[in-house]
Amino acid sequence: MLRHLIINFPLITVVVVAFLGLAAMMFKRNIIKILMGVSLLESAVNLFLVAVGYRQDGIAPIFTNAPSTHMVLPTVQALTLTSIVIGVATSAMMLSFAMILYKKYGTVDIRKIRKLKG
Amino acid sequence: MTISSIAQHLPALLIAVPLLTAFLTPLVGGVNRSLRVLWVFLGIAATSAIGLALAWKVFTYGTVIYVFGAASVTQTLPPDSGGIPIRIIFEVDAFSALMIVIASLSAFAITIYSLMSESECSGQDGFYALLFLLVVGIMGMVATGDLFNFFVFLEISSLAGAALVAYRVDKGVAVEAGLKYALLSTLGALCVLIAIGLLFAQYNVLNIAALASRLQFTTLDKIALALLVVPLAMKCGAVPMHFWTPDTYTTAPSSITALLVVSSQASLYALFRILFSLYGHLIHFSYATFGWFVIILGVLSMFVGVTMAIPQKDVKRLMAYHAVSQTGYMLLGVGVGLAVLGDRTALNAYGLTAMAGGIFHIINHAMYKGLLFLTAGAVFYRVGTRNLNKLGGLGHTMPWTMVFFMIGALAIAGIPPFNGFASKLLIYESVFRFSPFLSIIAMVVSILTLASFVKVFHSIFMGPRREEFAAAREVPPAMMLGMGLLALVVVLFGLIPQTIIDGLIMPCVTALVDRGAYMASILGGH
Numbered sequence: 048m049l050r051h052l053i054i055n056f057p058l059i060t061v062v063v064v065a066f067l068g069l070a071a072m073m074f075k076r077n078i079i080k081i082l083m084g085v086s087l088l089e090s091a092v093n094l095f096l097v098a099v100g101y102r103q104d105g106i107a108p109i110f111t112n113a114p115s116t117h118m119v120l121p122t123v124q125a126l127t128l129t130s131i132v133i134g135v136a137t138s139a140m141m142l143s144f145a146m147i148l149y150k151k152y153g154t155v156d157i158r159k160i161r162k163l164k165g
Numbered sequence: 166m167t168i169s170s171i172a173q174h175l176p177a178l179l180i181a182v183p184l185l186t187a188f189l190t191p192l193v194g195g196v197n198r199s200l201r202v203l204w205v206f207l208g209i210a211a212t213s214a215i216g217l218a219l220a221w222k223v224f225t226y227g228t229v230i231y232v233f234g235a236a237s238v239t240q241t242l243p244p245d246s247g248g249i250p251i252r253i254i255f256e257v258d259a260f261s262a263l264m265i266v267i268a269s270l271s272a273f274a275i276t277i278y279s280l281m282s283e284s285e286c287s288g289q290d291g292f293y294a295l296l297f298l299l300v301v302g303i304m305g306m307v308a309t310g311d312l313f314n315f316f317v318f319l320e321i322s323s324l325a326g327a328a329l330v331a332y333r334v335d336k337g338v339a340v341e342a343g344l345k346y347a348l349l350s351t352l353g354a355l356c357v358l359i360a361i362g363l364l365f366a367q368y369n370v371l372n373i374a375a376l377a378s379r380l381q382f383t384t385l386d387k388i389a390l391a392l393l394v395v396p397l398a399m400k401c402g403a404v405p406m407h408f409w410t411p412d413t414y415t416t417a418p419s420s421i422t423a424l425l426v427v428s429s430q431a432s433l434y435a436l437f438r439i440l441f442s443l444y445g446h447l448i449h450f451s452y453a454t455f456g457w458f459v460i461i462l463g464v465l466s467m468f469v470g471v472t473m474a475i476p477q478k479d480v481k482r483l484m485a486y487h488a489v490s491q492t493g494y495m496l497l498g499v500g501v502g503l504a505v506l507g508d509r510t511a512l513n514a515y516g517l518t519a520m521a522g523g524i525f526h527i528i529n530h531a532m533y534k535g536l537l538f539l540t541a542g543a544v545f546y547r548v549g550t551r552n553l554n555k556l557g558g559l560g561h562t563m564p565w566t567m568v569f570f571m572i573g574a575l576a577i578a579g580i581p582p583f584n585g586f587a588s589k590l591l592i593y594e595s596v597f598r599f600s601p602f603l604s605i606i607a608m609v610v611s612i613l614t615l616a617s618f619v620k621v622f623h624s625i626f627m628g629p630r631r632e633e634f635a636a637a638r639e640v641p642p643a644m645m646l647g648m649g650l651l652a653l654v655v656v657l658f659g660l661i662p663q664t665i666i667d668g669l670i671m672p673c674v675t676a677l678v679d680r681g682a683y684m685a686s687i688l689g690g691h
Contacts, residue, residue, distance in 0.1 A: 072348075072352070078344070081348070085348065085351055085352070088352070088355055089351075089355060092355050092358050092359055092362070095359065095362050096358075096362050099362050099365065099366040120251070120369075122251075122365070122369075122371065123362075123365065126313055126361075126362075126365075129313075129317060130358060133317070133320045133324075136320075136324055137320070137324060137347065137351050140324060140327065140328060140347060141344060141347050141348065141351075144331060144340050144343055144344040144347065145344070147331075147334060147337065147340045148337055148340055148341065148344065150337075151334070151336055151337030151340070152337055160337075160341055
């Protein structure tokens with residue numbers, strides 16, 4: 048039982064962090080906090096990808112002085128790096144939107160930012 | 166570089182050329198204004214030419230495979246890979262090629278139009294850089310054969326799209342819409358990424374064809390299916406996840422709205438690709454369930470879209486709801502095809518025709534809806550308002566815009582001889598044999614669409630000349646050219662529908678239905 052818990056610990060963390068992020072996105076009224084929720088969710092997904100890529104006793108594909116040529120194909124690690132870069136771009140853009148909204152409306156409360164209707 | 170090597174590398178150039186144009190635009194634009202106009206024009210002309218050439222190659226010689234970074238561009242399975250396509254592969258089959266044709270034609274017309282419509286605005290370097298990035302995103306989404314690569318292009322198009330929506334701040338309203346779009350897109354893309362992780366964790370491949378051959382339809386695969394289908398249905402604006410479309414389409418500059426329509430359709434393409442090519446036979450036990458899921462999405466979109474459109478006062482908002490409604494037709498057509506996929510006789514009797522109607526409607530919708538948004542932009546460009554209650558009498562001063570609007574409006578309402586009629590007729594006929602009730606709903610929605618556009622036409626263009634719009638005149642030639650190009654396609658497709666269906670649409674239907682061929686082009690054998 049404990050062993051299962053330890054093995055699955057990264058995945059449990061993923062679920063907890065993802066739900067925290069989702070909860071922040073849904074229940075917070077402050078745009079900055081919503082964006083923090085998005086960031087949390089992104090981190091959870093990245094952690095999930097890395098956790099999925101773990102191989103016990105796997106060897107990183109660095110050929111210099113490698114003990115064996117039987118190595119792990121680092122696909123998920125590459126995916127995670129890409130996803131982090133995309134996450135940075137998304138966060139930067141959305142935070143700049145939040146800045147402009149604050150300048151124009153004088154608030155970051157989504158209940159007060161409602162000029163669009165329909 | 167010789168012609169043959171260009172022809173060989175068309176799929177890579179399809180991404181490389183607009184990407185390079187995007188990032189060099191600020192540099193070139195720094196020199197002077199006319200050089201930037203020339204640069205942007207050359208960039209989009211080259212991109213569209215490459216897109217059309219690639220599509221021609223696909224429709225003439227069959228599926229084009231492009232492996233990035235391999236010894237030869239067709240070497241999908243390197244000898245030391247253990248039978249796994251480890252590299253990023255572009256797989257351009259007939260359906261992808263059709264989407265590339267749509268993107269090429271629309272992007273070309275839209276960019277020409279933007280060169281004039283945006284010429285008075287500030288921040289042009291960034292505007293065109295983002296526009297080209299949006300084109301890169303769309304082209305990549307429809308050309309790639311790799312699931313993670315698809316995610317990257319989805320994010321590129323979402324980011325560029327959101328930035329462009331918010332580009333003209335408009336007292337903050339546009340930024341509000343941009344933020345909404347960005348948040349939903351990010352949430353959707355993260356769901357897609359989780360699905361990709363779930364699939365990769367089980368099968369160790371990312372290539373769509375290789376995944377399709379390995380899928381077991383475990384519980385995790387079912388979760389992954391839901392995590393792929395729901396965000397993509399949201400991105401293509403299907404009811405009940407359509408709430409972002411009116412805001413986004415209304416506040417974006419009109420030329421961008423027309424391009425966002427194409428980007429939504431790229432999501433629609435991905436939705437169909439996942440249902441047919443990736444999962445396909447695995448959901449054979451209940452084609453009807455999945456088919457009806459798509460059909461219900463479609464019928465809801467059609468009906469809710471059009472009923473929301475009728476009371477709108479803002480012309481672009483009204484058109485945005487019509488875009489939701491028209492997406493419903495595509496979902497309905499292809500959904501009927503999916504529902505009868507397991508039943509050979511029904512499939513041949515009407516399933517394939519329904520799918521052809523749905524897919525034909527994708528290209529038709531991109532053309533006439535793009536045209537309509539551009540005419541709305543032209544009106545806004547001259548008179549500065551989109552409010553239908555304030556507009557009127559513009560037919561006297563803007564006759565060409567009026568003609569283009571009429572062509573678009575008649576096409577969207579499905580009046581012959583325009584292209585909307587051709588695809589809607591296919592949908593009515595075939596859906597009637599599946600379920601007469603659905604066909605009747607589709608016709609009623611068409612009539613409501615016509616009613617709505619008659620009202621819009623009347624309030625913008627008819628009536629006596631108005632004093633406040635006395636200064637309005639016809640838009641500049643570049644904008645006319647952009648609208649004219651799309652109008653030409655609308656009329657042309659309406660006049661020779663059978664040629665288009667036989668030449669362009671049926672190969673797409675075959676490509677979607679034949680999952681084995683999609684896998685075989687990567688993995689070899691059949």
